[in-house]
Amino acid sequence: xxxxxxxxxxxxxxxxxxxxxxxxxxxxxxxxxxxxxxxxxxxxxxxxxxxxxxxxxxxxxxxxxxxxxxxxxxxxxxxxxxxxxxxxxxxxxxxxxxxxxxxxxxxxxxxxxxxxxxxxxxxxxxxxxxxxxxxxxxxxxxxxxxxxxxxxxxxxxxxxxxxxxxxxxxxxxxxxxxxxxxxxxxxxxxxxxxxxxxxxxxxxxxxxxxxxxxxxxxxxxxxxxxxxxxx
Numbered sequence: 017x018x019x020x021x022x023x024x025x026x027x028x029x030x031x032x033x034x035x036x037x038x039x040x041x042x043x044x045x046x047x048x049x050x051x052x053x054x055x056x057x058x059x060x061x062x063x064x065x066x067x068x069x070x071x072x073x074x075x076x077x078x079x080x081x082x083x084x085x086x087x088x089x090x091x092x093x094x095x096x097x098x099x100x101x102x103x104x105x106x107x108x109x110x111x112x113x114x115x116x117x118x119x120x121x122x123x124x125x126x127x128x129x130x131x132x133x134x135x136x137x138x139x140x141x142x143x144x145x146x147x148x149x150x151x152x153x154x155x156x157x158x159x160x161x162x163x164x165x166x167x168x169x170x171x172x173x174x175x176x177x178x179x180x181x182x183x184x185x186x187x188x189x190x191x192x193x194x195x196x197x198x199x200x201x202x203x204x205x206x207x208x209x210x211x212x213x214x215x216x217x218x219x220x221x222x223x224x225x226x227x228x229x230x231x232x233x234x235x236x237x238x239x240x241x242x243x244x245x246x247x
Contacts, residue, residue, distance in 0.1 A: 019045035024077030039230040052221040060230040103168030107180035124170035138166040158189025
């Protein structure tokens with residue numbers, strides 16, 4: 017078991033109000049799975065991904081990642097978990113505009129203290145072997161997201177968390193990105209969780225988790241069933 021959440025709740029205090037972003041979430045993910053977490057905006061899916069990725073902490077509940085009891089770890093230890101085990105892909109590319117594609121990926125290999133710099137190899141893997149020295153503004157949206165995928169792989173993570181990775185892309189680029197993620201899952205055994213509101217993306221994963229108003233409505237459902245639940 018690579019991910020296990022038990023009765024996870026997250027409450028934010030905004031002014032004098034309290035917002036329950038996650039409400040008693042229970043979720044298990046096996047190593048090597050490709051899952052999607054589907055729900056409308058404000059459903060809690062991004063909060064869930066942040067908590068799984070050790071970017072945020074729950075108000076209550078238990079979290080076990082890679083055999084670690086996450087809530088017992090210090091901030092420094094959580095940073096090591098992120099650095100050694102997790103790769104992040106966000107809807108916004110967050111690339112350094114003054115660095116070319118190769119340098120953007122190399123930066124993460126340095127942060128991760130990887131002795132073997134595979135930045136070039138990773139960019140070739142995502143189809144950008146001929147765009148190594150292009151700056152982000154010289155790349156299309158789909159190409160920039162490929163750089164982000166290569167960067168997410170720089171620390172050779174066991175788990176890839178993708179938050180709306182196709183949200184800013186046209187249909188062809190979106191399909192290309194999903195194809196890359198599926199290939200990483202099948203050929204390299206990467207565990208991948210994709211947050212999306214798009215049923216076309218969700219149906220390409222092995223398992224769909226439906227979340228709304230901070231609650232998991234269904235786990236391992238079909239796209240049609242998910243859309244019915246979200247009406």
